[in-house]
Amino acid sequence: PRKNGKTPLMAGLANWVLDCDPERGQQNYIAASSIDQAGVFFRWMRESREMNPDLLARCVIKGSYRLIERAGRNNSFTKVLSSDRAGPHGKNIHLAVLEEVHAHADEELAHGIITGHASRSQPLTLWISTAGHEGPSLINTMLARARAVLDGGSKEARSFLPAVWSAAADCDWRDIETWKSVNPNFGVSLKEAYVHESIAQAEVDASYREEMLRLHLNVTTATSHSLWDAESWNQGENGAALPSDESLATLPCFGGLDLSSTDDLTAFALVWADRSGKMPQYFARVWTWMPG
Numbered sequence: 001p002r003k004n005g006k007t008p009l010m011a012g013l014a015n016w017v018l019d020c021d022p023e024r025g026q027q028n029y030i031a032a033s034s035i036d037q038a039g040v041f042f043r044w045m046r047e048s049r050e051m052n053p054d055l056l057a058r059c060v061i062k063g064s065y066r067l068i069e070r071a072g073r074n075n076s077f078t079k080v081l082s083s084d085r086a087g088p089h090g091k092n093i094h095l096a097v098l099e100e101v102h103a104h105a106d107e108e109l110a111h112g113i114i115t116g117h118a119s120r121s122q123p124l125t126l127w128i129s130t131a132g133h134e135g136p137s138l139i140n141t142m143l144a145r146a147r148a149v150l151d152g153g154s155k156e157a158r159s160f161l162p163a164v165w166s167a168a169a170d171c172d173w174r175d176i177e178t179w180k181s182v183n184p185n186f187g188v189s190l191k192e193a194y195v196h197e198s199i200a201q202a203e204v205d206a207s208y209r210e211e212m213l214r215l216h217l218n219v220t221t222a223t224s225h226s227l228w229d230a231e232s233w234n235q236g237e238n239g240a241a242l243p244s245d246e247s248l249a250t251l252p253c254f255g256g257l258d259l260s261s262t263d264d265l266t267a268f269a270l271v272w273a274d275r276s277g278k279m280p281q282y283f284a285r286v287w288t289w290m291p292g
Contacts, residue, residue: 001130001182001216001217001218002130002215002216003183003189003190004165004183004184004185004189004190005184005185005188005189006128007040007041007044007099007128008044010041010097010126011041011045011048012044012048013126014028014030014041014045014095014126015045015048015055015078017095017124018070018076018078018095019055019058019059021094021095023094023120023121024074025074025076025092025094026074026076026077026078026095027076027079027091027094028076028077028093028094028095028096028097029079029080029081029088029091029093029095029096029097030078030079030081030099031088031096031097031098031109031113032098032099032100032103033099033100033103033104034103035080037099037100038066038080038081038099039066039080040099041080041097041099042068042078042080045078046061046068049061049068058070058071059071076094078095088109088112088116089112089116091116092120093113093117093120093123094117094120094123094124095123096113096116096117096123096124096126098110098113098126098127098128098129099128099129100128100129100130101127101129101139101142102129102130102131102132102133102137102138102139104137104139107138107141110138130214130215130218131143131166131214131215131218131220131221132214132220133214133220133221133222134220134221134222140220143220145162146160147162147164149161149162150162150164164218165182165183165184166182166218166219167181167182167217167218167219168219169220173199173202173209173212173213174199174203176196178217179195179216179217182217182218195216198212198216204278204279210222242283242285243272243283248272251272251274251283252272252273253270253271253272253273254270254271254272255268255269255270256268256269256271260289260291262291263291264291265288265289265290265291266288266289266290266291267286267287267288267289268286268287268288269284269285269287270284270286271283271284272284
């Protein structure tokens with residue numbers, strides 16, 4: 001989840017590969033959904049070197065090109081990958097870092113990187129991400145592969161090492177122990193006071209709750225913006241009775257009519273909105289007719 005040090009940890013590993021991997025002529029690339037996002041990873045690599053004279057002596061940093069070259073005649077470098085259409089194609093990639101995989105629009109970039117590894121003896125790809133939304137996507141493909149390896153049912157186990165911290169879809173997000181179980185840096189870079197504030201906001205803001213679940217508990221969500229509070233909606237499954245007609249008459253009411261033609265239902269609905277409490281409540285009556 002967010003704020004657990006994924007980027008600085010992987011930046012340290014990327015620096016280690018550039019300095020310590022004996023392979024000559026490394027072409028190492030940082031890729032993200034935007035140049036700016038990839039630049040965040042690059043800054044972690046650069047700043048960690050600038051704070052350590054020994055690490056700084058091992059390289060040449062060209063900040064304007066977002067490029068770090070290994071010192072000497074090794075001919076190895078780490079560079080932010082351009083966002084142009086060429087992307088990783090035509091490159092002989094040794095190390096690839098894919099930042100915020102959930103934000104990538106499709107799998108073309110990943111496929112280009114994987115095929116760019118073909119001539120390397122020990123290529124490495126680092127995938128970093130929080131959860132995404134439901135539906136076909138690169139992050140959900142990678143998550144399915146990761147879980148298959150963790151469950152012991154994948155032939156990728158020898159070449160794919162996944163680490164997944166995520167809460168269950170039906171987790172108790174109000175429980176601080178749920179947060180601790182999936183946030184390794186809880187209390188360090190993820191402050192407990194912030195967590196309590198997030199829980200309080202999620203109690204009254206369904207849209208924020210979806211983002212909180214996805215970004216801080218790594219729960220794959222249906223959408224980033226929820227008009228309805230799913231938990232409150234599901235409470236209606238028990239068939240709770242509507243308020244009396246007298247009570248409904250005091251509330252704002254909205255009506256909608258959907259006319260059919262030959263192969264659909266005609267529907268008329270009335271919805272009453274009660275916003276007097278902490279959480280708004282909505283009551284509906286729906287009538288449907290089959291066309292003759």
